[in-house]
Amino acid sequence: MEIINQPNAVGKRFYPISFKGKGAEYFGIAIVNLLLTIITLGLYYPWAKARQLQYLYGTTEFNDSRFEFHGTGAEMFKGFIKAILIITVIYGLTFLFIYMRMPIIGILVMYLGLFAIIPLAIHGSYKYRMSRTSWRGIRFGYRGDRSELYKIFIKGILLTIVTIGIYGAWFSMNLRNYILGKIKFGNAQFSYNGDGGTFFWMNVKGYLLTIVTLGIYAFWWQKDIFNYYIDNLKLSHDDKNIEFKSTATGGDFFGLLIVNFLILIFTLGIGYPWIVARSLKFIFSKIQVTGDIDFNNLIQSEENYTDATGDDMSDMLDIGFVV
Amino acid sequence: MDAVFYNGVSARPIDAQVSLHDEKQQLLIEVDGETPILIEFSDISITHSEKGLIVLSFGKNPNRVIEVKDESFRTHYLKVNHSGKKGITYFKLLNAGWKVHVLLALLIIGFCFGTYFYFIPYIVESAVTLLPRSFDKKVGDLAFEQAIAGEEIDSAASITMNEYLKEMMPDEYKNYHLNVVKSDELNAFALPNGEIVIYTKMLRHIKTDDELSGLLSHEISHVTNRHSMRLLCKSLSGYLLLSVMLNDVNGLMTIILDNAHNLQQLSFSRHYEEEADLSGLKMLEHYKINPKGMIDLFEILQKENTINVPGFLSTHPVTSDRISYIKQHISKHPYTFTPHPELMTLLNKAKTQLSK
Structure with missing residues (x-):
């Protein structure tokens, strides 16, 4: 570690990144949380989520320091209540219209309502999560613009519908480029450089080969997507950069997902925390970080943001955190 | 104690010394060349704690972080820190060890099973009250078609x-219809639409009109108590739960109709049987029919039971327990009954029509 941590001849260095959590520990947290959530009829859920995130962040180490999650149950509870209210209003209107024998308007209200809140949820979620995440006391931040996100979203959905799904690849890359490009790590800036065309053909190839190989290629397809997500990510600080590279192979994914599946089946789902822990361990062990940024020069630049409504909405709508 | 301090302005690690003031509940952070920081435990949050490492943070803006890589410091801090009592139950549970966690997991699984197999069926069963009576007829019609398909009906006896x-029951007979079906099975059953099926073998075994009235009152009670409907709902509870929660009566009906043909394969629970016996007895009282017929009927069936297990008995188990509670009910609710010679005449007529 000492040796690889030193800058090499060209001034580039490796930054170790790893997940140090253990399935058994995470299992304990998950079980206690589940128990308290059941006893309180679900009200404990935001606190449970905060504890879980705190553990997962606290056991992820970058360049010898742990990440810190500062979100609290109370913040998330407020967000939780607001998110429930918003979603209840949408469903309430839907049922009202159906009750008034206007089912088509009702369904329309529901779909439009849900579509309208997805960008809102993504925006709020990134803003909250990033602001509550820090490393060596330096906060992350999301500086995206809500109306920009709406534009990308509306354009993306319309074109995806018109092209019967083909535009989906470009839509997905546009979202990723935009969102990740608005993430700050102190005064350092993330960027993502995905290309819709490359992503599209990668998925076409993956889809076809998966059919031809009766599903076996799915693991290699998964690897391609994962690597594409990692390899195009970059962090810049002044004129210095660090780059991310995935070393995962299709065989790695095969091993990971098959064992995950077996754990899930043979433990009747109780082994889920182990799956989370070993997947995170896998993901971080396959990411190589190299570059010339000196993190000692990183400076606090992002504001606190404590409104968790968007994060809770994403949770309820089951939108994955990284789009 | 050696520690690494981050001042919340820059990510540059700063070597620091930390010490705990147990009584005052304070943490002292000393950095060379700077004023020492004294901070209350209650203002510190534990960002992460694991064997050999504790990360503490305090302050909103700047948010400062202190990292101590020492197990004795960590355990000492966790022990003397009296703030954050809110989380105590949580940490007690969390540190209770894997045995407790596995036990909790088993408890939760047991709870889920209990919910799925007892609580949900109970809720869904009560959903029957949501369904209109006219719906029973629809389900019954479907089930009846299925039940008599390929069977030969003795129309004269019917x-x-x-x-x-x-x-027998001049007030209510219009809601029911009897069918005598040729079969060597000792069975009789009623469907939710009021169709009652009696197999010829059953009719042959019945000796008096009181026995037959007892049988009919029992079967009709299954219909009036909507037992088949409740049973169907219960057996489909997984699917029905959602419709009940959404108060979606139409969805409920569709699922039940799709499964109406399963009706005959379901057997009533002892609870339903007892309910049918007792409401049957009330019906007999209303029409002033001798309730002893029901006991006689069950005794005949019980005898038959020792030889082979025919249909009626597998779905309507006759136990001595059952006969005794009927006897008990009769002795508690005595009433005067009248003989019904016209019923006996009709029973005999039907039986002679059978032998032809």
Whole structure:
């Protein structure tokens, strides 16, 4: 570690990144949380989520320091209540219209309502999560613009519908480029450089080969997507950069997902925390970080943001955190 | 104690010394060349804690972080820190060890099973009250079609039996219809639409009109208590739960109709049987029919039970327990009953029509 941590001849260095959590520990947290959530009829859920995130962040180490999650149950509870209210209003209107024998308007209200809140949820979620995440006391931040996100979203959905799904690849890359490009790590800036065309053909190839190989290629397809997500990510600080590279192979994914599946089946789902822990361990062990940024020069630049409504909405709508 | 301090302005690690003031509940952070920081435990949050490492943070803006890589410091801090009592139950549970966690997991699984197999069926069963009575007829019609498909109906005996029904219960006979089906099975059953099926073998075994009235009152009670409907709902509870929660009566009906043909394969629970016996007895009282017929009927069936297990008994188990609670009920609710010679005549007529 000492040796690889030193800058090499060209001034580039490796930054170790790893997940140090253990399935058994995470299992304990998950079980206690589940128990308290059941006893309180679900009200404990935001606190449970905060504890879980705190553990997962606290056991992820970058360049010898742990990440810190500062979100609290109370913040998330407020967000939780607001998110429930918003979603209840949408469903309430839907049922009202159906009750008034206007089912088509009702369904329309529901779909439009849900579509309208997805960008809102993504925006709020990134803003909250990033602001509550820090490393060596330096906060992350999301500086995206809500109306920009709406534009990308509306354009993306319309074109995806018109092209019967083909535009989906470009839509997905546009979202990723935009969102990740608005993430700050102190005064350092993330960027993502995905290309819709490359992503599209990668998925076409993956889809076809998966059919031809009766599903076996799915693991290699998964690897391609994962690597594409990692390899195009970059962090810049002044004129210095660090780059991310995935070393995962299709065989790695095969091993990971098959064992995950077996754990899930043979433990009747109780082994889920182990799956989370070993997947995170896998993901971080396959990411190589190299570059010339000196993190000692990183400076606090992002504001606190404590409104968790968007994060809770994403949770309820089951939108994955990284789009 | 050596520690690494981050001042919340820059990510540059700063070597620091930390010490705990147990009584005052304070943490002292000393950095060379700077004023020492004294901070209350209650203002510190534990960002992460694991064997050999504790990360503490305090302050909103700047948010400062202190990292101590020492196990004795960590355990000492966790022990002397009296703030954050809110989380105490949580940490007690969390540190209770894997045995407790596995136990909790088993408890939760048990709870889920209990919910799925007992609580949900109970809720869904009560959903029957949401369904209109007219729906019972639809389900019954479907089930009846299925039940008599390929069976031969003795129409002459059936006509006589319907006259019997009219004579026996003049107030309610219109809602029911009797069918005598040729079969070597000792069975009788009623469907939610009021169709009652009696197999010829059953009719042959019945000796008196009181026994037959007892049988009919029992079967009709299954219908009035909507037992088949409740049973169907219960057996489909997984699917039905959602419709009940959404109060979606139409969805509920569709699922039940799709499964109406399963009706005959379901057997009633002892609870339903007892309910049917007791409401049957009330019906007999209303029409002033001798309730002893029901006991006689069950005793005949019980005898038959020792030889082979025919249909009626597998779905309507006759236990001595059952006979005794009927006896008990009769002795507690005595009433005067009248003989019904016209019923006996009709029973005999039906039986002679059978032997032809």
